[in-house]
């Protein structure tokens with residue numbers, strides 16, 4: 001999911017195909033910038049800051065453990081970058097990288113996996129309960 005990342009600003013015929021890219025763009029990331037190069041500021045866990053466009057800001061935020069985004073020159077950009085980064089796998093330009101462990105998956109994918117794990121655990125737990133001790137009507141989900 002890359003909302004607001006595939007706008008006309010990423011048109012390969014546009015001015016963003018120049019070698020002039022924002023400082024948030026990773027050297028191995030071939031994608032062009034989208035919008036102003038100081039739309040947001042990304043801070044890593046150590047406090048180092050870089051400014052970037054919304055596109056590369058989101059990709060960098062998704063790739064750095066403990067990083068955060070702060071507003072730059074574009075109103076609302078930090079919120080959009082925060083939301084977009086949630087669905088982006090770390091280092092998304094590594095297209096052949098494995099995507100199986102939590103550190104290789106997006107925050108959204110990790111939350112979904114945790115929900116699946118908890119649902120399976122709950123199912124297993126219910127199957128272990130002695131039905132004579134806890135009648136099934138106690139386990140309704142309709143709030144009664």
Ligand SMILES: [Zn+2]
Pocket residue numbers: 021022023024025032033034037052053054055056057
């Ligand atoms: Zn950029």
